[in-house]
Amino acid sequence: MKKSGKLAALFTVFLKIGAFTFGGGYAMIPLIRREVAEKRDWLRDDDLLDIVAIAESTPGPIAINAATFVGYRMCGFAGALSATLGVVLPSFFILLAVSALLREFAEVRAVVYAFRGIRAGVLALIVRALWTMYRACPKNAAAYLVMGAAFLCAGPLSFSVLPVLLGCALFGLIYTLIREKGGTK
């Protein structure tokens, strides 16, 4: 395929992925695999295995990370740009429309009641996300210590989020390096 054709295809595939996945990044990974490795052989399956690992250990939304990564591996910088633009555009336009709608109907009584109910449901979604992330976490003393410290600092002590994140990252780094040194002896 010619490069311009490939770029256009990348854009449309990621446009489709952006328009039809609800719930963000993790929900997109199987879809990306199907579109890119199964339906077309743009990348092999083992190229894709790393997407999740890379997307999780780099900052930013998983969906953007995955799109940029796949696009770059296929056609370099232009590919990264096409895929990322494709995955972002649907959300962008849908949310512009939604925010205008919400402004219009925010005072309607049924909408006010609906959101009052929805808030309790959202709290359940947050608890569920918390549980999922807790399960994915390594279970050792250091991890529990970081978890507790982050909770205390950001919650009751009301530190801001950024210093807490940086402190925990530094702790993780030092802890890992010390443990590795001990292991090689």
Next chain:
Amino acid sequence: MILLRLFLVFFKVGAFTFGGGYAMLPLIREEVLAHGWLDEEQLIDFIAVSESTPGPFAVNVATYVGSEVGGVFGALCATLGVILPSFLVILIAAKCYVRFRQSKLVSGVMAGLRPAVVGLIGAAALPVAAAVFFPAGLSFSVFTDVSFYVSLGIFVLSLVLVFRKVHPILVICLSAAIGVLAGFLL
């Protein structure tokens, strides 16, 4: 310069959140509340909107807040800000990704960040819970208020449903329906 500020704030959110989705909630919440762009209840409402619209949470919230605060250009600046850090970092990581994956620096930092995010989301869930159950502040009178029990009922029901892997959109629709029914009947 509201456009510049939107860009910078969301750039920060994009650059310092790992894991996507709800992992971004603590930092987004802090920034958005500190700038007075949304209040606690609007933020919770928006999480529901984002779950019911396609696309990543971070892009949705950036577009929404941007357009509320600065119109179409505000939405553009905020969205660009939130995606730019990932875009740049991935360009570098994709080029040397074998080395990146085996890097002790990356795995060490992630060993600290992963549990930190759990703690931070836990801390962010508390004020959300307060806004849901005690919208008028914490006092004993809420226990005689019927809307407290409606919220509690919806929360427990939703919790059971999400842990049985019912789709979040269904949970949100059901919560909305109960909210409307309770609002008009009680």
